[in-house]
Amino acid sequence: MTNARSSPTPRHPDTPTPPSGATQIRFERVTKQFDNGEGARPAVDDVSLTIEPGEFVVLIGPSGCGKTTLLKLINRLYDPTSGVVLVDGTPSQDLPGPDLRRHMGYVIQQGGLFPHYTVEKNIAVVPNLLGWEKARTRARVDELLELVGLPPGEYRHRYPSQLSGGQQQRVGIARAVAASPGTLLMDEPFGALDAITRSRLQEELRALTNRLGQTVVFVTHDIDEAVLLADRIAVMREGRVEQYDTPTEIIMRPCNRFVADLVGADDLLRRLSLVGALAAMVPLDSDDGIGEDEITVDVPIRVRHVLSLLLESGAPRVIVRQDGVPVGYLDLPAIQAVSIPHYDGADDALG
Amino acid sequence: MELLVETWEYVAENADRFQQAALVHLGLSFGALAIAMLIFIPLGVLASMGGRLTANIVGAVAAVRVIPSLAVILLLLPVYGLGWRPALIALTLLAGPPLVVNTDVGLRGVDAATLEAATGLGMTRSQRFWRVKLPLALPVIVTGVRTAAVEVIGSATLAAFVGAGGLGLFITSGITLLDERMLLAGAIAVTILALLTEWALARLEGRVTPPGTARA
Numbered sequence: 328m329t330n331a332r333s334s335p336t337p338r339h340p341d342t343p344t345p346p347s348g349a350t351q352i353r354f355e356r357v358t359k360q361f362d363n364g365e366g367a368r369p370a371v372d373d374v375s376l377t378i379e380p381g382e383f384v385v386l387i388g389p390s391g392c393g394k395t396t397l398l399k400l401i402n403r404l405y406d407p408t409s410g411v412v413l414v415d416g417t418p419s420q421d422l423p424g425p426d427l428r429r430h431m432g433y434v435i436q437q438g439g440l441f442p443h444y445t446v447e448k449n450i451a452v453v454p455n456l457l458g459w460e461k462a463r464t465r466a467r468v469d470e471l472l473e474l475v476g477l478p479p480g481e482y483r484h485r486y487p488s489q490l491s492g493g494q495q496q497r498v499g500i501a502r503a504v505a506a507s508p509g510t511l512l513m514d515e516p517f518g519a520l521d522a523i524t525r526s527r528l529q530e531e532l533r534a535l536t537n538r539l540g541q542t543v544v545f546v547t548h549d550i551d552e553a554v555l556l557a558d559r560i561a562v563m564r565e566g567r568v569e570q571y572d573t574p575t576e577i578i579m580r581p582c583n584r585f586v587a588d589l590v591g592a593d594d595l596l597r598r599l600s601l602v603g604a605l606a607a608m609v610p611l612d613s614d615d616g617i618g619e620d621e622i623t624v625d626v627p628i629r630v631r632h633v634l635s636l637l638l639e640s641g642a643p644r645v646i647v648r649q650d651g652v653p654v655g656y657l658d659l660p661a662i663q664a665v666s667i668p669h670y671d672g673a674d675d676a677l678g
Numbered sequence: 679m680e681l682l683v684e685t686w687e688y689v690a691e692n693a694d695r696f697q698q699a700a701l702v703h704l705g706l707s708f709g710a711l712a713i714a715m716l717i718f719i720p721l722g723v724l725a726s727m728g729g730r731l732t733a734n735i736v737g738a739v740a741a742v743r744v745i746p747s748l749a750v751i752l753l754l755l756p757v758y759g760l761g762w763r764p765a766l767i768a769l770t771l772l773a774g775p776p777l778v779v780n781t782d783v784g785l786r787g788v789d790a791a792t793l794e795a796a797t798g799l800g801m802t803r804s805q806r807f808w809r810v811k812l813p814l815a816l817p818v819i820v821t822g823v824r825t826a827a828v829e830v831i832g833s834a835t836l837a838a839f840v841g842a843g844g845l846g847l848f849i850t851s852g853i854t855l856l857d858e859r860m861l862l863a864g865a866i867a868v869t870i871l872a873l874l875t876e877w878a879l880a881r882l883e884g885r886v887t888p889p890g891t892a893r894a
């Protein structure tokens with residue numbers, strides 16, 4: 328990242344500098360207990376987890392399992408009851424909160440736009456806090472409005488109350504990424520969007536973070552969204568992280584019944600609609616000739632789609648290409664191999 | 679109808695005295711309002727911070743509220759004697775309750791998610807207060823100012839009792855001299871001042887309310 332940033336406030340030499348590039352975030356035995364009376368279980372319970380710089384991590388799990396709390400522990404909206412959150416190796420408590428948060432974009436779950444600011448001013452909040460020049464901020468606002476599909480001419484001067492819920496959410500996203508923070512924390516940012524806008528924004532977000540190499544922590548209820556976006560998925564239940572793994576591993580090898588149910592691992596077609604072709608294919612040997620008329624597909628593509636092609640065409644196999652180069656093939660036995668869920672019954676509490 | 683015409687004639691004849699009295703009335707009212715805003719809005723901010731402080735402040739204000747302004751003025755007489763001072767102090771106290779209560783309620787009513795967003799984006803506590811909390815509470819605070827202003831302008835009539843002048847002078851003299859024209863001239867003028875102030879502050883309230891967030 329070549330994202331030079333300056334802070335308008337001179338910092339005391341002893342105060343650790345908040346990260347400006349993609350950050351590493353490490354939870355070490357972190358517990359967060361709200362005082363909800365005796366015997367209440369912690370909202371986050373002894374979580375250890377490392378998010379590497381530039382990684383896209385999705386938190387998923389049922390309502391109330393602690394996703395939002397875990398997210399807020401990263402930018403110090405909450406501090407741990409015990410344990411430590413390390414931001415690029417520095418305990419978060421040693422970093423001044425406001426400074427840290429200006430370098431971590433944050434999309435709040437319930438919108439949280441400022442009703443007394445126009446769309447433009449809402450998006451400009453962090454650039455203004457960082458003391459950007461007017462012209463630069465303005466250009467950035469326009470660029471972001473285009474990105475989230477709200478033509479600046481039409482929307483710049485509107486107030487949040489004059490936007491639909493989905494449009495507000497998009498402004499919230501633009502606001503979070505405005506100062507190109509090295510880390511993005513997003514709490515169900517696409518919740519109120521229609522399927523089309525949602526998938527367009529999912530692609531934009533993935534492209535954006537790929538380009539800037541940002542670390543992203545993203546909360547969702549939607550396993551399809553999680554699989555599409557994540558480098559790694561953390562499945563949470565009752566304050567604990569049940570499994571933290573790549574999407575493919577989570578789907579192919581859920582560690583227990585709970586995870587298996589969450590990803591719908593028993594539903595064969597569903598599994599196939601989540602597994603990518605790359606994970607399931609048989610690699611091509613260099614001497615494996617490809618016929619002129621063989622069906623080819625380009626990644627990313629899900630196995631389920633390939634299965635449809637196989638069944639429709641009656642062809643024995645489908646060639647998988649990556650960047651235009653054939654890298655492997657899928658046939659019925661290969662698909663069958665990924666159809667059977669594996670999970671260790673060891674800690675299979677739910678039977 | 680005849681009485682109104684006579685009243686008007688009376689005002690026209692005594693234009694100088696009338697103007698003078700109106701100025702004193704306004705000066706006294708807005709002076710008191712300004713002082714009250716400087717004291718009681720910050721007090722409302724303190725009250726909104728919660729805890730025992732809130733209960734104490736709001737309790738004290740409620741206690742002040744039940745004392746009639748005339749009583750306050752009379753109580754202050756032995757200390758300050760006759761003149762504008764007891765009147766100004768009484769009016770200032772009178773303006774207190776709506777200012778404290780509305781500031782407190784307005785600040786507390788700001789949506790928690792909005793405040794969390796402010797913190798989450800990296801605002802410091804004071805940035806959050808000045809940029810988000812206060813502007814969003816402003817319409818409610820201005821409503822408080824409106825209430826206070828109208829009460830103060832009305833009550834400033836009592837200033838005449840302690841020799842502070844103002845439009846109340848016409849009313850008290852009107853009563854003493856059994857001159858209906860005089861009495862009416864004073865009463866109508868006070869009413870007009872109150873209505874004008876109410877109207878101006880209602881407009882201000884509209885201006886500080888972001889579009890689409892007006893309370894029902």
Ligand SMILES: Nc1ncnc2c1ncn2[C@@H]1O[C@H](COP(=O)(O)OP(=O)(O)OP(=O)(O)O)[C@@H](O)[C@H]1O
Nearest residue numbers: 361362363370389390391392393394395396397436
């Ligand atoms: N500020 C708070 N004070 C007290 N308890 C809280 C607070 N915030 C969350 N909790 C509790 O902590 C637990 C985890 O809440 P959290 O908001 O992290 O859940 P979540 O996984 O984000 O749920 P959802 O998917 O519904 O947003 C819940 O049981 C909740 O009631």
Ligand SMILES: [Mg+2]
Nearest residue numbers: 394395436514
């Ligand atoms: Mg949540």
